[in-house]
Amino acid sequence: GQNIDQPTEMTATEGAIVQINCTYQTSGFNGLFWYQQHAGEAPTFLSYNVLDGLEEKGRFSSFLSRSKGYSYLLLKELQMKDSASYLCAALDSNYQLIWGAGTKLIIKP
Amino acid sequence: DAGITQSPRYKITETGRQVTLMCHQTWSHSYMFWYRQDLGHGLRLIYYSAAADITDKGEVPDGYVVSRSKTENFPLTLESATRSQTSVYFCASSEREVTDTQYFGPGTRLTVL
Numbered sequence: 754g755q756n757i758d759q760p761t762e763m764t765a766t767e768g769a770i771v772q773i774n775c776t777y778q779t780s781g782f783n784g785l786f787w788y789q790q791h792a793g794e795a796p797t798f799l800s801y802n803v804l805d806g807l808e809e810k811g812r813f814s815s816f817l818s819r820s821k822g823y824s825y826l827l828l829k830e831l832q833m834k835d836s837a838s839y840l841c842a843a844l845d846s847n848y849q850l851i852w853g854a855g856t857k858l859i860i861k862p
Numbered sequence: 863d864a865g866i867t868q869s870p871r872y873k874i875t876e877t878g879r880q881v882t883l884m885c886h887q888t889w890s891h892s893y894m895f896w897y898r899q900d901l902g903h904g905l906r907l908i909y910y911s912a913a914a915d916i917t918d919k920g921e922v923p924d925g926y927v928v929s930r931s932k933t934e935n936f937p938l939t940l941e942s943a944t945r946s947q948t949s950v951y952f953c954a955s956s957e958r959e960v961t962d963t964q965y966f967g968p969g970t971r972l973t974v975l
Contacts, residue, residue, distance in 0.1 A: 757904065773869055795966035796905070803961075804930040829934060840904065849920065852904030 755810050755839045757853035764859045765831055773826045773839050773856045781846020785827045787815050788840040790855065796840055799826070828858075836860045865889070868953050868967040876975050880973075881940045883970050885953030893956040894936040895964065896928065903950065911936055938974040943974045 756778045765771040784803035788796035802808055802817035802824065808817065814827040823836040826839055845851055866887040875881050892913050897905040905921030909928040917928050917963065925947060927939045940947055951970045956962040 777881075795968050797966070798963040801961070801963070844902070844961065848963075849907060850905075850960075852906070854902060854904045 754853045755845060757841055757851055759856045761841075761854070762857045762859065764861060767833060767860055768862050769831050770829050770855055771858065772856065773828070773833060773841075775824045775826070775841035775853060777822050777824070777841070777843040777853075779843045779845040779849070779851055782800075782819060782822075783844035783846070785815075785817055785824045786817055786840075786842045786850065788842065788850040790815070790838045790840055792837070799839075806854060816851065830862050833860050833862070840843075864955060866955055866965055866967040868951075868970050870970060871968065872971050874973045874975065875943050877944060878942050881943050881972065883938045883940075883951055883953075885936045885938070885967055887934055887936075887953075889955065889957070890933055891955035891957050891965075892933075892970075893917075893958075893960060893962070893964075894930065895931045895954040895956075896926070896938045897952045897954065898922065898938070898947075899952060899969075900949050908938065908951075910911075929956070941947075941971075945974050948972060948974045 787799040790796040807816045808812040810837035812829045817824045817857045840855045842850045863888040869884045895910045911917045911930040953967040954964040956964045
């Protein structure tokens with residue numbers, strides 16, 4: 754079966770760094786997405802990785818290791834507005850997105 | 863630029879009734895998707911469409927019907943609503959390829975009593 758695993762909830766402090774991990778098992782692989790979803794709102798795109806390595810976009814970075822079936826999202830200089838759920842999703846061989854249940858990130862002052 | 867809109871935003875209905883959720887996008891994106899989101903689950907794909915008059919089943923299509931006669935509209939119909947279809951429904955679109963970023967509508971919260 755196809756599966757995406759990510760922690761259910763994480764807590765971090767304003768100004769700190771947090772890493773949200775995601776492991777995936779899919780039939781075939783055509784890339785990995787990270788989306789942010791604030792409570793009661795729609796998901797919004799953060800990043801897409803298809804090659805191994807780290808991609809940096811401002812305070813957010815995303816890493817992919819295809820051989821390990823592993824990705825992480827790194828958030829630096831955390832702000833209160835970063836409190837949200839972070840969704841990991843992998844594209845399988847049929848180009849369908851398989852979504853994780855999301856990691857709820859709580860930022861404390 | 864309206865983007866992608868969904869209506870209604872909230873709907874309460876009764877078991878057995880037919881319900882249609884509307885989705886409209888102004889970008890002329892080729893792909894459109896319907897997802898449901900339930901607590902403790904990831905987004906689950908119900909149906910998707912690669913272009914007008916082309917639709918395909920996703921992971922959980924049973925009990926749902928879609929159509930796409932125009933590029934900009936992608937309605938989702940629950941033919942005979944059941945309590946298990948209580949959920950938040952998101953419509954999304956992507957420009958040309960499934961690898962393109964998906965842009966989501968604001969969601970419809972559906973309650974089936």
